[in-house]
Amino acid sequence: MSVESVRRRRLEPDARREQILSVAIRLFGAKPYAEVSTTDVARDAGVARGLVNHYFGTKKDLYLEVVRVMLTVPEVAYEQLDQGELPERADSIVGYFLDVVSRHSTSWLAAIGAGGMAGDADVDRVIAEAVDGAADGILRAVGMRESATPALRGMARSYVGLAIYTAQEWLQRGVLTRDQVHALLATTLVTMVERVFPQA
Incomplete structure (x- = not known):
């Protein structure tokens, strides 16, 4: 079976949507927003461009979904967190975060930096919603x-903001190691929960 026939095989709607989204995440992670078209996404996903529009609407709608997915912690992650004492739970959530951002580093960095779309009200809203969701997840x-x-x-x-910028120091600037980032974020979270959060 050829690669092309594998790419074009019939998939269930949810699987096809996920395939298109996966391609979009990769492309928007590799290039700024202005340099990616829905035609590019469709070509790499092995589908007609109309199918991209069918599932996601406009190019901007697709991009907003990419940002949302890259910055949102899925429900299953919280269900799998260590249920031990606070230090173990902090280690678990920080470890999950670092696993995700390292596995998708290019796309995550592009999403958190708005991929050349900073200042766009819709993009800023999606990023703010993701930060709110992450803060809720921490609590x-x-x-x-x-x-x-x-x-x-x-x-x-504020803690989520620290986590974002600390991850950037690791992934983008290379001045921190993963172990250093993990120690900083896990220790800070424990300290905040024990000594700072009670003041609120």
Whole structure:
């Protein structure tokens, strides 16, 4: 069976959508927004361009979905977190985060940097929603989501910001090792939960 026939085999709608999204994540991670077209995505996914539009709408809609997927922690990740004491839970959530950003480093860095679309209201909204979701996930992971006040959510968002910039120091600048990043983020999270979050 040829590669082309494998690429064009009939897939269930959900599988086809995921295939297109996977290609878009790779392409938008490799090039700025302006240099990627839905024709490029369709060609690499082995589908007609109309199918890309059918599943995702416009190029911008597709890009927003790429950013959303790259910056959102899936529900299954929280279900698989270590349920031990706080240090173990902190290690678990930080380890998951670092696994994801290292596995998809180019695409994650492009998404967090808005891929040349910084300042676009829709992109900024999706990034802000992802940060809110990550902050909510942090509070859930440490058992504080149900009692979260606006101040506590603000503190959790601040931690997410630290995690993002620390990962960039590792992946983009190469000045920190993964072990250093893990130690910084896990220790900081434990300290915040024990000594800072109670003030909120």
